[in-house]
Amino acid sequence: MSVALSSRRRSIHRWRRRADAVGSAVLSVALLVWWLLPIYNMLLIALDPEGETEFKGDLWPSDPTLKAFAGVFFEGYWYLKDFWLQFGNSFFIGAMTMVLTALIGSLGSFALGRMWRGRAGVISTAALLLYTVPVYFLVIPFYLLMHKYGLNDTLWAVIAANVTFAVPYALLILQWYGRLVPLELDDAARIDGATPVQVYMRIYLPLMAPALAVIGILAFLTAWNEYLYQFILLSSPGNKTVAISLATFFDNEYTPWNYPAAASLIYALPPIVLFFAVRRCIAAGLGSRRFRQ
Amino acid sequence: MALMRRSLLQGSLGFAAGSPLARPYIANAQAKTMSAWFAQGFVEDEDIALRKAVAGYEKASGNKVELSIIPFAPQRQKIVSAITSGVVPDVTQNNPAEILPLYAWQDKWIETEDIVETQKARFSETALKSAQAYNDVTKKRAYYGVPLRGACVPCHTWKSLVEKADMKMADRPRTWEGYFDFYKKVQDNLRKKGERKVYGLGFQVTANGVDPAALFNAFMHGYGGQGIVTPEGNLNLDARIREAAIKAAEYLGGAYRDGYVPPSAINWNDADDNNAFHAKLMVMDVDGTISTEVAVKAKHPEWYFDEIVTDGLLYPTTNDGKPITCITAMLNAVIPKGAKNVPVAKEFLKFLIQPEVLQDTVETGLGRNLPPMPELAKTPFWQNPKDPHLKGYVQQGLLGPTQPDYYVFNPAMAEVYAQHVYSKAMIAVAKKGKATDAVDAAFNEIKEIFAKYPIKQS
Numbered sequence: 001m002s003v004a005l006s007s008r009r010r011s012i013h014r015w016r017r018r019a020d021a022v023g024s025a026v027l028s029v030a031l032l033v034w035w036l037l038p039i040y041n042m043l044l045i046a047l048d049p050e051g052e053t054e055f056k057g058d059l060w061p062s063d064p065t066l067k068a069f070a071g072v073f074f075e076g077y078w079y080l081k082d083f084w085l086q087f088g089n090s091f092f093i094g095a096m097t098m099v100l101t102a103l104i105g106s107l108g109s110f111a112l113g114r115m116w117r118g119r120a121g122v123i124s125t126a127a128l129l130l131y132t133v134p135v136y137f138l139v140i141p142f143y144l145l146m147h148k149y150g151l152n153d154t155l156w157a158v159i160a161a162n163v164t165f166a167v168p169y170a171l172l173i174l175q176w177y178g179r180l181v182p183l184e185l186d187d188a189a190r191i192d193g194a195t196p197v198q199v200y201m202r203i204y205l206p207l208m209a210p211a212l213a214v215i216g217i218l219a220f221l222t223a224w225n226e227y228l229y230q231f232i233l234l235s236s237p238g239n240k241t242v243a244i245s246l247a248t249f250f251d252n253e254y255t256p257w258n259y260p261a262a263a264s265l266i267y268a269l270p271p272i273v274l275f276f277a278v279r280r281c282i283a284a285g286l287g288s289r290r291f292r293q
Numbered sequence: 294m295a296l297m298r299r300s301l302l303q304g305s306l307g308f309a310a311g312s313p314l315a316r317p318y319i320a321n322a323q324a325k326t327m328s329a330w331f332a333q334g335f336v337e338d339e340d341i342a343l344r345k346a347v348a349g350y351e352k353a354s355g356n357k358v359e360l361s362i363i364p365f366a367p368q369r370q371k372i373v374s375a376i377t378s379g380v381v382p383d384v385t386q387n388n389p390a391e392i393l394p395l396y397a398w399q400d401k402w403i404e405t406e407d408i409v410e411t412q413k414a415r416f417s418e419t420a421l422k423s424a425q426a427y428n429d430v431t432k433k434r435a436y437y438g439v440p441l442r443g444a445c446v447p448c449h450t451w452k453s454l455v456e457k458a459d460m461k462m463a464d465r466p467r468t469w470e471g472y473f474d475f476y477k478k479v480q481d482n483l484r485k486k487g488e489r490k491v492y493g494l495g496f497q498v499t500a501n502g503v504d505p506a507a508l509f510n511a512f513m514h515g516y517g518g519q520g521i522v523t524p525e526g527n528l529n530l531d532a533r534i535r536e537a538a539i540k541a542a543e544y545l546g547g548a549y550r551d552g553y554v555p556p557s558a559i560n561w562n563d564a565d566d567n568n569a570f571h572a573k574l575m576v577m578d579v580d581g582t583i584s585t586e587v588a589v590k591a592k593h594p595e596w597y598f599d600e601i602v603t604d605g606l607l608y609p610t611t612n613d614g615k616p617i618t619c620i621t622a623m624l625n626a627v628i629p630k631g632a633k634n635v636p637v638a639k640e641f642l643k644f645l646i647q648p649e650v651l652q653d654t655v656e657t658g659l660g661r662n663l664p665p666m667p668e669l670a671k672t673p674f675w676q677n678p679k680d681p682h683l684k685g686y687v688q689q690g691l692l693g694p695t696q697p698d699y700y701v702f703n704p705a706m707a708e709v710y711a712q713h714v715y716s717k718a719m720i721a722v723a724k725k726g727k728a729t730d731a732v733d734a735a736f737n738e739i740k741e742i743f744a745k746y747p748i749k750q751s
Contacts, residue, residue, distance in 0.1 A: 140377050143378045143380060144378040147380040235330065235359075236359060237362075251333060251366050
């Protein structure tokens with residue numbers, strides 16, 4: 001009787017595990033489809049010879065062509081004439097925003113969290129107040145400020161704006177993450193004669209690498225997808241970015257949508273490459289060999 | 294280490310000392326360089342023509358124009374940011390058109406009479422009036438714009454849908470109400486034939502964008518209610534205007550209420566009626582410019598040449614058969630106060646408004662933009678007998694009776710549009726309210742707005 005009961009329980013348990021696995025798989029696939037559907041749709045439009053946006057029920061275009069991708073690569077369409085120059089500008093803005101946000105954020109969190117521990121939370125929370133003002137309303141003050149600094153119509157003006165908006169969040173995350181790094185490590189280093197700069201460079205930065213990678217990617221993505229400040233602060237044709245260029249397509253009823261779709265897919269590559277490049281660094285976490293040492 | 298620091302300092306000093314010697318050429322060039330923000334064309338040829346004009350000016354003058362071509366819709370944000378902050382380009386456009394009188398009121402433009410004067414005899418009267426505005430600081434009206442191109446509001450019809458309803462385009466009455474009633478009959482016939490999704494009238498009974506105000510103005514004029522603002526800038530809400538407004542609100546809101554307008558129209562934005570028209574959701578649309586037609590020319594030439602009819606030349610008359618004065622909105626070039634290189638900006642604009650230069654920049658727009666000079670309407674481009682739309686459109690918006698929009702006379706009207714006062718009246722009727730009540734409420738709101746913009750009469 002008890003053997004039969006036990007066998008039945010095992011059977012129920014097996015079924016439950018299978019149902020859980022199937023449920024998880026279905027949910028995962030549904031989420032994946034949900035997330036990837038817009039990108040898939042964009043690919044369909046990019047491959048369509050006319051850039052038709054209407055979905056006619058075909059899972060693959062009947063007459064796919066790489067014409068739009070070639071148009072982007074060789075700057076063949078009139079809105080994409082300076083695509084690679086604009087791509088370079090976007091990348092420069094993204095990269096510098098990433099580096100400066102990580103640098104300022106890590107220095108700030110180090111100073112607030114490791115050196116001046118008293119009211120550090122108040123300062124980092126106060127910085128977050130920036131997010132209570134809609135960025136839209138800060139664009140004119142920023143425009144004026146950048147003019148006063150002589151930075152108007154330069155890529156540095158956009159970088160400055162991006163970094164301003166990215167740093168408070170970076171500070172918050174890095175400060176919280178920094179609490180996982182034992183303060184005893186700093187104290188031990190200081191006893192061994194390490195200066196604050198050495199503590200920052202040799203202990204703090206390496207152990208904060210996962211959080212810095214996350215912050216860096218977020219800052220890069222923010223800069224990469226930002227449009228308003230780029231549009232308002234940049235005017236010269238040589239300073240324009242892909243975000244500004246892609247927006248021009250929306251102002252035209254003639255737009256063959258395969259070109260912006262192809263340009264957007266190409267434009268999406270750097271963040272993906274960047275994410276995979278730093279993924280290992282993020283996964284390493286505090287359990288890394290370096291931390292244990 | 295010390296050596297490195299010293300050499301770095303020496304290098305920096307050397308660079309700093311050398312900079313002034315290296316800069317005079319740039320500084321000299323900057324003295325003759327001006328910046329211009331222009332709206333991007335709807336086709337590549339428009340941008341090419343603009344660049345060609347700029348290159349022509351640069352070659353003729355030796356000056357340099359830093360031309361920034363910006364998409365039309367977002368250009369507004371950039372201009373408003375620039376004027377608000379005071380960090381301005383040397384030349385830009387009044388986009389949105391209302392900013393010319395609004396910022397002139399605040400004394401934020403440079404006067405342009407000396408530029409306009411060079412071609413004054415050639416410009417249409419409407420173009421000249423549209424370039425002027427009242428300045429509340431100097432208490433006088435002056436030229437602040439330089440006319441570049443215009444646009445008016447024609448009617449667009451799917452001939453194929455009219456014929457599908459077993460009716461003929463030639464049978465359309467020419468008087469105002471009869472003309473629009475015809476499309477109600479088209480819808481009724483289409484319903485009888487089982488066509489459930491096509492509506493007769495594409496009225497923008499919505500509180501979004503600029504289309505509803507243009508539509509309401511067209512109906513005011515159609516009902517003989519021209520002149521809600523006098524050329525001197527005074528508000529005129531007399532019995533004739535009130536009656537026209539009541540009829541306009543009743544017809545437009547009533548058509549929606551009675552199911553002759555697509556239900557989605559209540560939420561339309563500026564481009565939505567174009568899209569709905571192209572999707573054949575309605576038989577006709579009243580919408581500014583012939584972009585509705587031009588947009589499909591490349592992809593569906595059969596639509597452009599055979600199926601869509603523009604009523605510009607055959608624009609309906611008032612109910613008692615009088616021709617209607619059409620409102621032609623003008624796009625002007627403006628020089629903001631604070632511009633660094635006003636003399637070069639003025640010289641550039643004088644070059645730009647030469648007839649041959651204007652013709653090139655306007656005609657490359659495929660007819661979307663009207664020229665500001667009547668002589669430019671007589672070119673083979675506009676008079677092309679093979680084109681079914683251009684001749685009528687230029688007749689309606691330039692050669693026929695026209696007038697500027699009312700915000701030109703008083704910027705209060707720009708606020709009336711922005712507050713969607715007309716839309717509220719139309720929507721009130723659409724929701725089964727009384728047109729008289731809706732118009733009285735609208736007129737009270739208009740009076741309050743105009744009280745903020747008193748114009749001193751000289």
